[in-house]
Amino acid sequence: xxxxxxxxxxxxxxxxxxKDVIKGIAAAAGKVQGARVLDVExxxxxxxxxxxxxxxxxxxxxxxxxxxxxxxxLIDMRKHKGEHPRIGATDVVPFVPVSRMSxxxxxxxxxxxxxxxxxxxxxxxxxxxxxxxxPERVNLADVRKGEYEGLGVEIQTKKERKPDYGPTEMHPTAxxxxxxxxxxxxxxxVNLDTADVRVAKDIANVxxxxxxxxxxxxxxxxxxxxxxxxxxxxxxxxxTNMDGVYAAIKEQAHKLGVKIAESEIYGMIPLEALVKMAxxxxxxxxxxxxxxxxxxxxxxx
Amino acid sequence: xxxxxxxxxxxxxxxxxxKDVIKGIAAAAGKVQGARVLDVExxxxxxxxxxxxxxxxxxxxxxxxxxxxxxxxLIDMRKHKGEHPRIGATDVVPFVPVSRMSxxxxxxxxxxxxxxxxxxxxxxxxxxxxxxxxPERVNLADVRKGEYEGLGVEIQTKKERKPDYGPTEMHPTAxxxxxxxxxxxxxxxVNLDTADVRVAKDIANVxxxxxxxxxxxxxxxxxxxxxxxxxxxxxxxxxTNMDGVYAAIKEQAHKLGVKIAESEIYGMIPLEALVKMAxxxxxxxxxxxxxxxxxxxxxxx
Numbered sequence: 001x002x003x004x005x006x007x008x009x010x011x012x013x014x015x016x017x018x019k020d021v022i023k024g025i026a027a028a029a030g031k032v033q034g035a036r037v038l039d040v041e042x043x044x045x046x047x048x049x050x051x052x053x054x055x056x057x058x059x060x061x062x063x064x065x066x067x068x069x070x071x072x073x074l075i076d077m078r079k080h081k082g083e084h085p086r087i088g089a090t091d092v093v094p095f096v097p098v099s100r101m102s103x104x105x106x107x108x109x110x111x112x113x114x115x116x117x118x119x120x121x122x123x124x125x126x127x128x129x130x131x132x133x134x135p136e137r138v139n140l141a142d143v144r145k146g147e148y149e150g151l152g153v154e155i156q157t158k159k160e161r162k163p164d165y166g167p168t169e170m171h172p173t174a175x176x177x178x179x180x181x182x183x184x185x186x187x188x189x190v191n192l193d194t195a196d197v198r199v200a201k202d203i204a205n206v207x208x209x210x211x212x213x214x215x216x217x218x219x220x221x222x223x224x225x226x227x228x229x230x231x232x233x234x235x236x237x238x239x240t241n242m243d244g245v246y247a248a249i250k251e252q253a254h255k256l257g258v259k260i261a262e263s264e265i266y267g268m269i270p271l272e273a274l275v276k277m278a279x280x281x282x283x284x285x286x287x288x289x290x291x292x293x294x295x296x297x298x299x300x301x
Numbered sequence: 302x303x304x305x306x307x308x309x310x311x312x313x314x315x316x317x318x319x320k321d322v323i324k325g326i327a328a329a330a331g332k333v334q335g336a337r338v339l340d341v342e343x344x345x346x347x348x349x350x351x352x353x354x355x356x357x358x359x360x361x362x363x364x365x366x367x368x369x370x371x372x373x374x375l376i377d378m379r380k381h382k383g384e385h386p387r388i389g390a391t392d393v394v395p396f397v398p399v400s401r402m403s404x405x406x407x408x409x410x411x412x413x414x415x416x417x418x419x420x421x422x423x424x425x426x427x428x429x430x431x432x433x434x435x436p437e438r439v440n441l442a443d444v445r446k447g448e449y450e451g452l453g454v455e456i457q458t459k460k461e462r463k464p465d466y467g468p469t470e471m472h473p474t475a476x477x478x479x480x481x482x483x484x485x486x487x488x489x490x491v492n493l494d495t496a497d498v499r500v501a502k503d504i505a506n507v508x509x510x511x512x513x514x515x516x517x518x519x520x521x522x523x524x525x526x527x528x529x530x531x532x533x534x535x536x537x538x539x540x541t542n543m544d545g546v547y548a549a550i551k552e553q554a555h556k557l558g559v560k561i562a563e564s565e566i567y568g569m570i571p572l573e574a575l576v577k578m579a580x581x582x583x584x585x586x587x588x589x590x591x592x593x594x595x596x597x598x599x600x601x602x
Contacts, residue, residue: 006595036598054598098594246583263585271595274575281582282547284564293399294307294572297337297355298599 004298006099007106008184009053009064012092013071014080014175016047021074026051028070034059038268047082048091052268057101061109064093065116068177072121077148077175085144087151088175092140094129095181098270099289106181107131114179118166121174124155125165128180133164140178148175186234186273187266188242190249191227193259200228203252207245214248215239227261237273243281271295305599307400308407309485310354310365313393314372315381315476317348322375327352329371335360339569348383349392353569358402362410365394366417369478373422378449378476386445388452389476393441395430396482399571400590407482408432415480419467422475425456426466429481434465441479449476487535487574488567489543491550492528494560501529504553508533508546515549516540528562538574544582572596 015021022042030037035055042049053063068090075089093113095106107130114125132138146154152170154161162168163176170176192199200221207213207230216236222229230249234240242265250260275289289295316322323343331338336356343350354364369391376390394414396407408431415426433439447455453471455462463469464477471477493500501522508514508531517537523530531550535541543566551561576590590596 006598008594038597054594242579242583260584263583265579265583265585265588265592268592268594268597271572271593274579274593277582278543278566278575278578281578282543282564282566283561284566287566291566291569292572292575293309293355293569294599295595296339296569297307298595 004099005057005101006054007057007060007101007109008096008098009060010050010094010096011053011064011067011090012048012050012086013067013075014048014077014082014086014089014091015071015075016042016049016082017044021071022049024074025049025067025070029053029063029067032059032063032066035063037063043084045082046084047080048084048086054098057105057109060095061113065113068093068117069121072123072171072174076173077170078173080148085141085147086175087144087148088123088171088177089173090177091144092128093177093179096184097181098184099272103130103181103183110179110181114165114177117177117179118163121171122167123171123174124163124167124169124176126176126178127164128178129182131180136160137164143178151176183236183238184270184273186237186242186269188232188234188245188263189224189266190230190232190246190263191224191261192229192253193261194228195223195226196258197221197223197228199253199256199258200230202256203249204230204232206252207248214245217245228258237269237276241273241277241280243277305400306358306402307355308358308361308402308410309397309399310361311351311395311397312354312365312368312391313349313351313387314368314376315349315378315383315387315390315392316372316376317343317350317383318345323350325375326350326368326371330354330364330368333360333364333367336364338364344385346383347385348381349385349387355399358406358410361396362414366414369394369418370422373424373472373475377474378471379474381449386442386448387476388445388449389424389472389478390474391478392445393429394478394480397485398482399485400573404431404482404484411480411482415466415478418478418480419464422472423468424472424475425464425468425470425477427477427479428465429479430483432481437461438465444479452477484537484539485571485574487538487543487570489533489535489546489564490525490567491531491533491547491564492525492562493530493554494562495529496524496527497559498522498524498529500554500557500559501531503557504550505531505533507553508549515546518546529559538570538577542574542578542581544578 026040039052071090095109110131126143204219204221208219216239218233279287327341340353372391396410411432427444505520505522509520517540519534580588
């Protein structure tokens with residue numbers, strides 16, 4: 001029996017209006033056996049689309065490569081306008097481990113893809129997040145500084161903007177590309193039993209990692225449908241999972257005389273996040289994803 | 302996209318010594334496309350084996366049917382001796398809903414199988430548990446009273462032992478069969494930080510359903526590797542799940558001045574048990590199994 005390894009890749013493309021182009025890119029990825037395009041989203045004012053591709057690592061790699069080749073043919077950055085920052089036709093490509101894959105293996109895939117893009121498509125490639133080759137390239141915003149227009153000048157003149165792979169000039173129509181690896185991001189919101197948004201903002205201030213709170217937690221306070229909401233990204237659920245941040249919010253809310261109304265897991269999560277929650281909350285250190293019947297049925301072949 | 306429905310079936314056969322027979326029965330089930338024989342266990346002193354077959358309902362039904370036909374050919378009850386109670390070559394066949402299937406749909410499968418066994422194999426069939434047609438046949442032990450030898454006489458003479466389907470006499474070599482449907486059974490143990498087995502027995506007494514404790518909880522106290530252990534079956538995790546019984550044990554243990562050392566999920570559990578745990582413990586009523594990435598990848602086609 002072979003254990004199925006799974007990764008996710010969420011490439012972002014600089015086209016959010018022309019449905020034929022978006023469909024064409026998705027179709028190129030969808031043709032690859034063993035990979036699945038789970039979701040396609042686009043935004044016209046951002047003029048940008050993103051695809052969620054999942055499956056076995058080799059298949060996802062191939063699907064993303066086919067999508068990039070198609071985007072390189074169909075998108076012309078010289079004509080591109082949109083609200084969202086971007087440097088290329090295929091703008092950002094993060095590889096994300098889901099099951100039985102390490103972040104290190106995803107870094108390897110990112111570097112391999114970067115080299116292939118540079119070599120075969122002559123597009124300059126920057127590595128970011130866990131694949132970054134220097135600290136100042138970890139953050140996506142720093143890599144994208146100046147955008148397509150500004151980077152087009154600096155890539156030729158400034159040593160610190162030299163790409164990791166490929167030419168020191170922009171591809172005439174496809175621009176440049178950012179490729180990397182990151183951990184799975186869980187979007188998780190907690191609604192409070194109050195309409196006072198300041199309570200949500202105060203709690204967000206306390207729990208977010210940047211202010212010395214919980215590791216891997218990004219948090220903001222909003223008012224949503226009349227309820228104060230703490231809206232979060234969990235960027236490393238192995239460090240702080242949903243139950244951990246829920247307990248921390250409950251404690252802070254209690255101090256402020258407020259209760260949790262409900263919480264909401266937004267979008268998809270990896271099975272391992274649920275398995276880890278059971279392991280921790282039940283003190284069951286030996287519990288494994290292989291004990292989940294559905295995973296055993298489908299995850300082995 | 303088609304949503305994959307999944308059931309489990311755990312047929313018990315009256316052969317626990319002859320490996321060729323056991324393998325032959327498993328091989329017959331394993332040939333059916335869409336069903337998978339996840340596990341085969343046997344016990345020589347019980348002279349009994351059981352198989353865990355999972356997959357789509359129609360495929361599992363067909364796999365079980367093939368296994369029953371093979372067991373009917375290969376096992377002769379007239380020569381069978383073993384410690385475990387039994388009435389037939391294929392002794393018990395429970396259908397269990399796992400994903401997107403109701404207990405009612407499993408009852409229908411059980412009745413359909415019972416009718417086919419009676420019609421084509423001329424074996425008398427008794428329906429039990431959720432498929433039972435009368436209260437006194439819900440409990441397996443009651444149906445199996447007198448075993449193969451005793452039932453062989455009473456089936457012909459006593460009205461209350463008339464089978465639900467098939468002849469009112471035993472099949473000469475295959476005996477009779479019990480077929481039914483039940484909910485998924487989770488085996489869950491909690492170890493206490495004490496070697497005093499009386500503490501485990503006391504807590505088991507309080508939490509088990511029979512004594513007015515938690516719904517769907519069967520519990521016993523043991524001493525295992527020097528630790529007092531509460532060993533449980535959760536026969537309806539929709540009513541009482543692992544987190545619920547863990548919390549109840551923690552509370553009882555606290556009263557007795559004892560702590561939980563660790564807990565252990567034994568064997569397989571359905572994804573829905575984990576999803577329900579997250580839904581309840583995070584107050585996240587909208588969270589669904591479809592949001593688990595692995596389930597989305599494999600569970601849809």
